Amino acid sequence: MRFVALLFLAGILVSCKKEIVKKVSMKEDVTILADDTFNGRETGTEGELQAAKYILGRFKEIGLLPKGSQGSFTQTFTFRPSLNPHEEAEFTGMKTDSTLTGTNVVGYIDNNAETTVVIGAHYDHLGMGGEGSLYREGEAIHNGADDNASGVAVMLYLASRLVKVDSVNTKNNYLFIAFSGEEMGLLGSNYFVKNPTIDTKKVSYMINMDMVGRLNNERTLAVHGVGTSPIFKQTLFANNKVDLNIAEHESGVGPSDHTSFYLADIPVLHFFTGQHEDYHKPGDDAEKLNYKGMETIGNYIYSIISDLDDNGKIAFRKTKNESEAVPDFKVTLGVVPDYLYTGEGMRIDGVSEDRPAQKAGLQKGDVVLQLGEHETKSMMKYMKALSRFEEGQNTTAIINRNGEVMEVAITF
Structure with missing residues (x-):
């Protein structure tokens, strides 16, 4: 599939130059991002950088504006990885032989609104395995179709709906971020919150999608952060017109990028379809995902966004850290x-x-x-x-x- 992926990527970039908008399905996005071409998208590698270029091309094609550093679509951060699993990586502005550089990809819909909604998903994964892998049979490409090409694909789907001229959701601006460094400790989201390219005091709430590609037969969708705003629970259930079985979790703290925003006193909702036998293993491939389920989740999140469109900056509420209990x-x-x-x-x-x-x-x-x-x-x-x-x-x-x-x- 490597040659097919490169051809598809080239087609996307060419279409951007010609200003020809080609509708791309979530399955196509996942198939590209979870291809062997990117060698598992490990943070700081050439494979991750090429995946970032693909997402950047999709942002341009959809019609998003650049909102990274210095007027670009990217925000890079250099860090020294921790060799101790109990210690955090160290951000540093200096590149040396012991540092890596991650790349967030940031796009924007400017509706000239007072408030902004952040919609994010991480795109990095485990590369050939190593730290974090549950595979014990040597090196192998960990393509991470569910983790987290699925979240990126739903994010791109939401961007394509929200950017439309006839979109009714115009009372918020929308910031889309494909995070790097999540697997190494929420690095990309942590760096963005500390070095934002927008005024985070005007962020109404943040939506995060991490592993949303395997909606099961019971149609169970876990939603974390339900307690981080008084309005969330009512909104979640009022918009569940597709018979999802919502497993709600109050806490805004969890093992994904929404945590970085919650710790900055921003309400968060994190969507997740559950772990599975291919989690952090080479078997997490594109053909195993439930694409109809992803569309259902994308439409559900869109309806939540639409419901909250005229609510302004919604109230934040601290929650108990469930992991501490x-x-x-x-x-x-x-x-x-x-x-x-x-x-x-x-x-x-x-x-x-x-x-x-x-x-x-x-x-x-x-x-x-x-x-x-x-x-x-x-x-x-x-x-x-x-x-x-x-x-x-x-x-x-x-x-x-x-x-x-x-x-x-x-x-x-």
């Missing part, structure tokens, strides 16, 4: 929880090899209702239950498997 525990079952599950219990989304859950015969789709004498009716109760056990202890788990309740023996 997680209890300490010394043991695990060795499962990936289904964070989109909204029923009672903890539903298993994946089972790790040679861990307590696999040894007990637990399977993907099982719902854990109780560990020992401790009910696990919610994710928090599940984690609190785990915190009661020590390594080597034996207990029982009550699970629901396809409607049948059963008891299994667990050894931690």
Whole structure:
């Protein structure tokens, strides 16, 4: 597909020069960004820079104005990566052999409004693997179709709708940012908030999309940051006319770029369709995405934006950091929880090899209702239950498997 991708990219850039607008589907955007051509889009590499050029070309084609540094579409930042996972990378203005340079791509719709809405998605990924990869069989290209070519594609879709002359959404300006450095610690969004190209005091709210490409059969969409403005919850549910199962999360803090804006006292909404077996692995490829689901999510977000168009600068509200409430525990079952599950219990989304859950015969789709004498009716109760056990202890788990309740023996 490398040759096809390069031809498509060349076509986009040529069409920009000729001012010919070609409608590009979300599937086409994902297919290009998740092609081997870009070698996994690792921050600071030539592959990421070429991906940035592609997005820049799409911004121009859509009709966005440049809003990066010095009148360009880009904002670069130089940093020294941290070798310690518990320490942050260090921003530095000096390029040396030990530094990398990331590139945010920034476009703008100027409606001469008093307030601006920021719409963002990161476009970097893990390159050939390395730190952050869950692949254990050597180097391989991590194309990151869901993470996060999907978010970029929905962002481009929203830009193409909001830029139209007949768009009814004219009471806000719109700033679109394709962030670099997210996988290395929210670097691009952090840098932008500290070095903004607009007046952030006039930002009404920020929308972030990270991994929105795998809407499941239950049509569950996780929305984080619901508590960061009093108006969000009502708006989310009033505009859910497409029967999405909304899994709402109050906190504005999470492992994606919306966090940088929340920490600057800006209301945020973050959209996410859940983890899966290809997360941070080479198998996260374009053909596995649910493009109809992405269109549904794009239209849903557009309706939210339209509803909030005449609300001016919406109120900000601080939320409890949900990650700080997680209890300490010394043991695990060795499962990936289904964070989109909204029923009672903890539903298993994946089972790790040679861990307590696999040894007990637990399977993907099982719902854990109780560990020992401790009910696990919610994710928090599940984690609190785990915190009661020590390594080597034996207990029982009550699970629901396809409607049948059963008891299994667990050894931690």
